[in-house]
Amino acid sequence: MKKETIDYLMNTVGSDFVITNNGQKLSYMYDEIEHNVRPEVNISSIVVKPLNSNEVAEIVKYANENKIPVVVYGGGTGLCGGVSPIKESIVISMERMNKIIEIDEKNMMAVVEAGVTLAQLIEELEKHDGICFPVHPGDEGAQMGGMVATNAGGARAVRHGIMRNHIKGIEVVLASGEILRLGGKLLKDNSGYNLLQLIMGSEGTLAIITKITLRLYPEDKYTASVVMAFENVSDASNAVLEIIKNGVSPLAVEYQDRYLNVESAELLGLHWPLDKGKADILIILSEKSEEALYNSCEIINDICKKYNANKAVFAGTKKEQGEMLAIRSGSYEVIKDNIAYSFDMAVPAGYMPDFLNDLWELVTSYNTISYITAHLADGNVHNDIYMIDGKNPKYLEELKIKMYQLCFKYEGTLTGEHGIGKLRIKDLILQKSKVEIELMKNIKKAFDPNNILNPGTVIDM
Amino acid sequence: MKKETIDYLMNTVGSDFVITNNGQKLSYMYDEIEHNVRPEVNISSIVVKPLNSNEVAEIVKYANENKIPVVVYGGGTGLCGGVSPIKESIVISMERMNKIIEIDEKNMMAVVEAGVTLAQLIEELEKHDGICFPVHPGDEGAQMGGMVATNAGGARAVRHGIMRNHIKGIEVVLASGEILRLGGKLLKDNSGYNLLQLIMGSEGTLAIITKITLRLYPEDKYTASVVMAFENVSDASNAVLEIIKNGVSPLAVEYQDRYLNVESAELLGLHWPLDKGKADILIILSEKSEEALYNSCEIINDICKKYNANKAVFAGTKKEQGEMLAIRSGSYEVIKDNIAYSFDMAVPAGYMPDFLNDLWELVTSYNTISYITAHLADGNVHNDIYMIDGKNPKYLEELKIKMYQLCFKYEGTLTGEHGIGKLRIKDLILQKSKVEIELMKNIKKAFDPNNILNPGTVIDM
Incomplete structure (x- = not known):
């Protein structure tokens, strides 16, 4: 420099x-x-x-x-x-821009600087009685600005959706250096093109987010977690679809292959409570009343039985619930050092049983495995291609493209929540038409004519 | 031509x-x-x-x-x-493009052509057990394409939010005549700039919407409506804020000045059940269980008492509920012929008590009145300036600008749900900075370089 x-x-x-x-x-x-x-x-x-x-x-x-x-x-x-x-x-x-500017209980909104971490926000909200911010992408070291810039998702998207549903205002610095405020504490605003929604998820390529106004919600008082084992992921997926259609609105529905749960538990010095079956789901519930919680558990139990779930383990205490979630979150550690390429595909949730079956067949045809972690109710799958003896396998690029093609066959997307970044920029053309890419480029030019904002991310100019 | x-x-x-x-x-x-x-x-x-x-x-x-x-x-x-x-x-x-292409119960999505009316969609969904589309802008003659193009809101936005929360895919025709499909049945998709969100609410100026994929939800089985009278709108508004903070999630919270309710009821040959007090709210509840419904009613009752609500009338039957909603919706007929200018301002919900007080003072200083209908929990106010002897009053433009300035003082917007259209295009500059208007123009150019799509709407080129 x-x-x-x-x-x-x-x-x-x-x-x-x-x-x-x-x-x-x-x-x-x-x-x-x-x-x-x-x-x-x-x-x-x-x-x-x-x-x-x-x-x-x-x-x-x-x-x-x-x-x-x-x-x-x-x-x-x-x-x-x-x-x-x-x-x-x-x-x-952004680390010095870490001020929580305001927790506005009357409007149920918080205003924070972009460098405030999720952990910091959660800690601050704990001082206020019974209010919460619902999006949780897993790592609480994430900064709010980054979570907006990448439209973060996470396990709780089942009920609460992704970042863009909860962000009501941002302050951004444009490529010109001008400061622009979009939205605010408004719940409804139809005044012109929604630049706020456009900038969310643009990964720092259209503007730099400096402040955020986010919506807060009353926190449910009653929570429970349940883990259940199915014979296969199709049964698990079908059960989940039926649970949601029956009006149960879980906070999270996490699927994980048995291997990952067992190994992750071992790494953490814990014990995974399920032995029969192969396909484990973790459902996290939160409700306003004990009765509502009980009702939801009952509906879940009935439906899962119908799909031959083997055994349900309910966790009521905070400690038990925390352990189950830790095992789920810890699975990345099991495979991390061996990953050649990591996926974040998403398909419509109803297509998950068929998609996952086809994915399994595809992987098997390469004589390999690909363990699956999935936000099952959202249709969002995290799986990987692994290294062989510490090196990328020869079939890496070929299998990757085939997996993506399979995903598109099921009307899916390259990335449900992680984003394009620099990792998937070359693959985006597999999914998007030329006319869409062209529009994206024109929008990029409208915001950043000199292409200074995070070049090489999302789209090539 | x-x-x-x-x-x-x-x-x-x-x-x-x-x-x-x-x-x-x-x-x-x-x-x-x-x-x-x-x-x-x-x-x-x-x-x-x-x-x-x-x-x-x-x-x-x-x-x-x-x-x-x-x-x-x-x-x-x-x-x-x-x-x-x-x-x-x-x-x-769009009237001939009125096919409901698919009700996909597995994915809980519907695919419809843009000319399908809300009434048609509701009728079709009634054939399926217990699933619904939650957005309701009042007039069921609205077409789904229009509802997406204008990002329609309506009374049920309190719980369910506006159109953009529920639309997962669109097919559009671009200004070039090319057909582009955006999104689909995906619940999560972070693959590049969200053109879907940008086109929603752009009022036909960026692309023409031809098909829509919208999300469906399980329908709550238990419903009730309650009307209550407060001494003033501040009390009503504060009560509503506290109700929501306490975890009650009403389907709708509608405020209306007493005069409008009484007159509207009379026009419909009905009787408005409240006499004491001046400021009436209608709360519509829907819950999964009778117990949850009862709990919500109890919380509402306790909080409203605290704010000196005079009398609560509960409507349990469909007929009673329908009558109350008809009186609310019918109020437009009371004033319609006398309106010189109609507002759709929105402010952060927590600022409503002060905003409405200031609005009342402003209006009084002009020796006139401005009856208020409001989606109270959303901070969205519909009021009007009336004609005098069938003519626009001299102060029309002046009072309009003063009302908007008051709205901006409370961090509000010109339009919460109705949109800019051709009515507010000249006023948009009152709210938006030049840099934002410039960005909007550049986006318009990126989509529609010849300015053929609905010119004179949203922004001037």
């Missing part, structure tokens, strides 16, 4: 908040993407830590005038390399 | 489906906007009724090549003149 630029940045945010040391810089250049599919970063990039929106605006204005790429680093919990600077860039770390 | 164009349209859709007769044409050129604020339509426009997406595509391609504006006429239930052709246009009526 030019000395002139470094000087400008130091003048703007203070020299303590510009990182030029290579060792320190690197930790701001990668997210949680698997090592072997990491994008190659440009090590001449520089990291800067602004304190507020005005400083972000000054940095971006300068970058735009000098055509220097700008990449935002949030919590670094992403999984598709969105934060990696592949050109010589200014990396803006 | 040039003979050449008329011939082309007749060849494309058949001569029976092109209307050139002035008298017949006019009924396709206005929505439900008040007569005295109607946009002036260009009577040389021509109406055409395509049968399917391909015919729409051919019409639009021709229009684009010849730079002829295209305006879509749906159910004609809009309130801001969105359907009126102000230039010489091809008006596309």
